[in-house]
Amino acid sequence: MSTVAKFQIEYVQHLDPDGKPVGPLPTFAQDGKRLVDLYQRMSFLRVFDAKAVALQRTGKLGTYASCLGHEAAHVGIGAAMLPEDVFCPMYREYGVQFYRGVKPRDVLMYWGGDERGSDFDGPKHDLPWCVPIATQCLHAAGAALAFKLRKEPRVAVSVVGDGGSSKTDFYGAINSAGAYALPYVGVIVNNQWAISVPRSAQTGALTLAQKGIAGGIDCIQADGNDIIAVIAVMQAAIDKARAGKGGTVVELVTYRLSDHTTADDARRYREEDEVKSAWLLEPLLRLRRYLEAQKLWSEKQESDWKARCGEQVDAEVNAYLETKPQPVEAMFDFLFAELPHDLVEQRAQAIGWENR
Amino acid sequence: MPQVTLIEAVTQALAYEIRHDPSVIVLGEDVGVNGGVFRATAGLHALFGSDRILDTPLDETTIAGLAVGMAFQGMRPVAEAQFDGFIYPMIDHIACHATRMRNRTRGRVTCPMVLRAPWGGGIRAPEHHSEAPEAMFAHLPGLRVVIPSSPARAYGLLLAAIRDPDPVIFFEPKRIYRQYKEEVPDDGEALPLDVCFVIRDGSDITLVTWGAHVKETLEAADKLAAEGISAEVVDVATIKPLDFDTIHESVKKTGRCVIVHEAARTCGVGAEIAAQLAEKAMFDLVAPVGRVTGYDVPIPLFRLEMKYLPSTEKIVAAARNAMRYR
Numbered sequence: 180m181s182t183v184a185k186f187q188i189e190y191v192q193h194l195d196p197d198g199k200p201v202g203p204l205p206t207f208a209q210d211g212k213r214l215v216d217l218y219q220r221m222s223f224l225r226v227f228d229a230k231a232v233a234l235q236r237t238g239k240l241g242t243y244a245s246c247l248g249h250e251a252a253h254v255g256i257g258a259a260m261l262p263e264d265v266f267c268p269m270y271r272e273y274g275v276q277f278y279r280g281v282k283p284r285d286v287l288m289y290w291g292g293d294e295r296g297s298d299f300d301g302p303k304h305d306l307p308w309c310v311p312i313a314t315q316c317l318h319a320a321g322a323a324l325a326f327k328l329r330k331e332p333r334v335a336v337s338v339v340g341d342g343g344s345s346k347t348d349f350y351g352a353i354n355s356a357g358a359y360a361l362p363y364v365g366v367i368v369n370n371q372w373a374i375s376v377p378r379s380a381q382t383g384a385l386t387l388a389q390k391g392i393a394g395g396i397d398c399i400q401a402d403g404n405d406i407i408a409v410i411a412v413m414q415a416a417i418d419k420a421r422a423g424k425g426g427t428v429v430e431l432v433t434y435r436l437s438d439h440t441t442a443d444d445a446r447r448y449r450e451e452d453e454v455k456s457a458w459l460l461e462p463l464l465r466l467r468r469y470l471e472a473q474k475l476w477s478e479k480q481e482s483d484w485k486a487r488c489g490e491q492v493d494a495e496v497n498a499y500l501e502t503k504p505q506p507v508e509a510m511f512d513f514l515f516a517e518l519p520h521d522l523v524e525q526r527a528q529a530i531g532w533e534n535r
Numbered sequence: 536m537p538q539v540t541l542i543e544a545v546t547q548a549l550a551y552e553i554r555h556d557p558s559v560i561v562l563g564e565d566v567g568v569n570g571g572v573f574r575a576t577a578g579l580h581a582l583f584g585s586d587r588i589l590d591t592p593l594d595e596t597t598i599a600g601l602a603v604g605m606a607f608q609g610m611r612p613v614a615e616a617q618f619d620g621f622i623y624p625m626i627d628h629i630a631c632h633a634t635r636m637r638n639r640t641r642g643r644v645t646c647p648m649v650l651r652a653p654w655g656g657g658i659r660a661p662e663h664h665s666e667a668p669e670a671m672f673a674h675l676p677g678l679r680v681v682i683p684s685s686p687a688r689a690y691g692l693l694l695a696a697i698r699d700p701d702p703v704i705f706f707e708p709k710r711i712y713r714q715y716k717e718e719v720p721d722d723g724e725a726l727p728l729d730v731c732f733v734i735r736d737g738s739d740i741t742l743v744t745w746g747a748h749v750k751e752t753l754e755a756a757d758k759l760a761a762e763g764i765s766a767e768v769v770d771v772a773t774i775k776p777l778d779f780d781t782i783h784e785s786v787k788k789t790g791r792c793v794i795v796h797e798a799a800r801t802c803g804v805g806a807e808i809a810a811q812l813a814e815k816a817m818f819d820l821v822a823p824v825g826r827v828t829g830y831d832v833p834i835p836l837f838r839l840e841m842k843y844l845p846s847t848e849k850i851v852a853a854a855r856n857a858m859r860y861r
Contacts, residue, residue, distance in 0.1 A: 513638045
């Protein structure tokens, strides 16, 4: 018997949960202003997220998928991408999207039941939120295939959860990325829970990153609560893809501190102690501790910034709440480039009911 | 002027559009060097190379998802499902994304793709190679469903499908892929989508059909003519959106209608046509609408499949029945 293949999965962490560097930091992380900016973005995201949940609880928003605990993963992905790259989200990656120019009001419009949220600010080639799990991975691979065929130095990035990595679409995407050497980065934000099903029940694989082996592409795992580690692995994967050297599966290990969505109650299926332990590892705290140790951030700056975030979020909420609903015919007017003859009568009926 | 079969007309249309539009990409299983299991892409790989004619990994979900992703980024992918019976894993991407993205994003992201598949029974194939799933697709908002029935219509409608800014399912009746040749100028002239074609004029009864059963329906019209019954034959061609006006105009003249399709009867496209006749043409009809269709069973393996499919004899019988009403 002989060995025909061997593999290992590397794990990257730069800041430990106490905010202490575990070794020399990458060059980008030696720029204090950049780290403060990243912290502020994560902090803004958390303020926005809490507000969105509150809006749902008070009947001013539909079901909402919180990103609590995912701030480092999401902001870090956004920080590593260029505007011309294509982002294919699932449905809670607001941190990536805000980085790319999507506005909080767009997110609120979407979860507030208005399609115009998906005609968002930010790159017009980015895909909107994708509810059918992992289908966006193949769309990203398709986009990457288009870039490769057109010889454009662009990269497509998709995000799935740990549950999403069980889907055939995820496998199809990494398999295509290997077969065609695509500029594709398939990120798995492993938050340990697919609604009520734990990571351990998704697969027998030791890591989710190693699924990339099956597609013949590189794979790496990082501490998804450490934004420096997230940016380091994402930047390396994206640079490699842009240079025509193929795709990567990136597993970011984090924890879903919230319910799955506002329609879920996680107390039904997971222990309070587990959640309490996870709060000790959360991403904002560790970067703040590091920044404070470096005298880059203070209690005063924290309270000033929180207040500013509150004002900005309130302005976005007001913009959302003040937006009038679309006219009834909007449900017909964007289905095709031109309204087909068979919809003319139905459209007129809908308007007729409106005008009674 | 070249004489081509239906499948050669498909190849001709693909080659024309690949040559004239750099965003058109053909992808699927065995479409490359092999030229497709039915030879629909024969010679294209040699002409246009691997950047335009892409063999894919053997996964229908992948083919559909890649095509959707490429279309979102401004390409015009023409994806092939190798057989109608293998199209089911692709439906997720068609139903959830291709058909909805323009609407979902209020026009920001669009999906100008074509999904081609050999379609229908009658070629003595194994299981899953003889399906007629057009009604499943016709039920999806945001999608065009097209089935040509002649070489000229295959050429003109496929060009129109590829040029359409929205997704189109293009089902090719494999039973008549090589049934006969006709003159099809390779001039890049598309035929209109969203219209039915009246392919035989008549005054006593309207026979409505599509795909391979145009053949049996025209034969039935000949038989009926010998009995003094004048049948008009309508080839629906674009299943969705349905050009009901053309069918209605014919029924106003004839007062009778028989719908012929090889797919199973219940909730088939014939049911939609019959419903619209009931809604809009009740007082033009002198006879109940008839349907000659497959039964509500999976199409049998080939020892029995011809007993499942509509035959000339069954169509003639349905027409004679309609003629009993005056």
